[in-house]
Amino acid sequence: MPFTARRPARWSWRTLLPWAVAVLPLLCGLAVMRWQTEHELQASSRATATEVSEHIETILASLSAAANQLLPKAGQPCAEVQLALRVEVTRNAFVRSTNLFDHDNLYCSSLFGDFDEPVQVNDYTDGQLWLMDGNSVTPGQALLVYRASQGSRGAITTVDGRHLQSALRLIGKGEALQIQVGKHWMGEDGVVRDGTPPVAANAPVSVASSRYPFSVHSGYPADKVGAVLRARYPALLSLLLLLGAFAGAVCHWQIRRANSPRAELDRALQANEFLPYFQPVVRKGDYRWAGVEVLMRWRHPSEGLVRPDLFIPYAEHSGQIVAMTRALMLNTAQGLAPHAALLEDGFHVGINITADHCRDLGLLDDCQAFLAHFPPGRVVLTLELTERKLIEPTPVTLELFEKLNAMGVMIALDDFGTGQSSLNYLRQFKIDYLKIDQSFVAMIGGDALSQHILDSIIELSGKLALGIVAEGVETEVQRDYLARHGVGFQQGYLFARPMPLAELLLALASRPGSPRLPQAAAPEIMRG
Structure with missing residues (x-):
């Protein structure tokens, strides 16, 4: 946490060591997960190639049975055996055509009957298989041809390449699969090519059939390992990130534990480094801005914008939050007041307070000073009670709340349902208002119990005649659900993220019907 203005050198060991400690768990975890993923992909790739090989062997077994059934008929006149050829085509689901040859001349076909075409034995791998790129009937359509011979005679059966293509696509989804027969190969696109198929970037495997002269090549694309890691281990990766962040934070804290957080916050307060950020609150129906919640941000001179969860808890613990909130209210009033014409009458401005603010009546002066900057009725100040510290109902506290109510200051109970x-x-x-914690809003459409709690809070607010604001609205589903259930105001990233004063004023000025910013004021706002 940046609690001192004096920083170590940018690349000193004090700067680098926490990063190294934070990254080490992630790197070690990633190395183990990558090794395991590559091992699993290799086994999966081999299993897929084996399954495809077995499926193709089943197809070839059908072709082989048909060819061997017809082999004794080779050399007989075509007119006498043509019916037998067609019977085999009908009987075998994978067989597309059957043929007979004699003295290396194909003389009879189940498709055409008498035929005359030379049979080149060299086209067949081991004289048995030929992966060809179509024939005269279906040019460009892959065919796998099986040849059985006895002397100079024999039978030829073919299977449509789409059967092979289906096996490559359906069995090996997500993998790069090819079948290779001799000097020809075919991929999932069904196109027969010459040469050797490309080697996969990840888990390349080649499985050769022990029964027929073909092989199946399998593997995964280059980005597969990363995709598997993201899909299979998101929780573990998140845990590693958390562990790394925790280890780095502990290391960082240990290195800088001698620094004084109180002194750093006092320095930042004197330097006016605590800035107001504004997150709009919209009303039900037209979803126009009904007001804003003022959030404290710390703009550190060397570390930039510091998250509030890194310094606000300590400020509350040390009691410095009162002075910081007073400065925040003053900055907010001074920033908004010159542009009060941009605000609709009754524009709500919410400020967070804790138990420390309720121990004396000083908060009354702060609220009066804030409201004095604006025309009467232009701004409604809303104090949002947090429960990080318990507010005791002492006489001073009760008097404070009574006078705040008489002054017209609204009281909202922040993060309702999460405190004790x-x-x-x-x-x-x-x-006056309940603010539903974003943890309940996030469960809309998901966790039934949290949704029941949310409905109960809404019902309770109605029975008590309280206004209600839903925090953390991020989706249209959440927005519409809350609107249907009568939630009057909503707040969250769906409508706008917290923004600095300059962005807020520009957004207010851009609304239809809003007065324009003076030309002299716009550059000054942007510089601010």
Whole structure:
């Protein structure tokens, strides 16, 4: 956490060591997961190639049976054996055509009957198989041809290449599969090519059939390992990131534990480094901006924007949050007041407060000073109670809330349903709004229990005549569900992310019907 203005050198060991400690668990985990993934992909690739090979062997067994059935008829007149050829085509689902040859001349075909075409033995791998790129009947359509011979006579059977293509596509989804017969090969696109098929980038495997002269090549594309890691191990990767971040944070804290957080926060407060960021709140129906929640951000001179969860808990623990909130309210008022014409009457401005703000009546002065910057009725100040510290119902606290109510300051109970004292606050103090914690909103359409709790909170607010604001709305499904159930106000990334003052003013000025920013003010805002 940046609690000192004096920083070590950019590339000193103090800077690099926490990063190294944070990255080490991730690198080790990734190395183990990558090795395991590559091992599994290799086994999967071999299993797929083996399965494809066995399927093609089944097809070839059908072709072989048909060819051997017809082999004794080779040399007989075509007119006498043509019916037998066609019977084999009908009987075998994979057999597309049957043929007989004599003295290396194909003389009879199940498709045409009498035929005259030379048979080149050299076209067949081991004199048995030929992966050809179509014939005169179906040019360009892959065919796998099986040849059985006895002396100078023999039988030839063929199977349509689409059977092979289906096997490559269906059995090996996500893999690069090819079947190779001699000097020809075919991939999933069904095109027969010459030469050797390309070697896969990951888990390349080649399985040769022990029964027929063909082989199957399998593997995965170059990005497969990364895709498997992202798909199979998101939880583990997240855990490794968390462990790495935790280890790096602990290392960082240990290196800088001698620094004083209180002094750093005091320095930042004096330097006016705590800035207001604004997240709009929209009303139901037209979803126009009804107001904003002011969020504290720390713009550190060397580390940039610091997340609030890194410094606000400590500020609350040390009691410095009161002075920081007072400065935040002053900055907010001074930034918005010159442009109050951009705000609709009754524009809500929400400020977070804790138990420390309720121990004396100083908060009244802060609220009066804030409202004094604006024309009467232009701004409604809303104080949002957090439950990180318990607010005791002391006489001072009760007087404070009574006077705030008389002043017209609204009270909202922040993150309702997550703290231990929410219901007590409803009973002890005058509450105007409930803010539903984003954890319940995120469960809309998912976790049934959380959704029931959400519905119960909405119902409770209605019975108590309280306004209700839903935080953390990120999807249209959540927005519409909340609107249907009567939630009057919504807030979340679906509508807008927290933004600095300059962006807020420009957004307000861009709304239809809003007054334009003075030309002299726009450059000054952008510089701010």
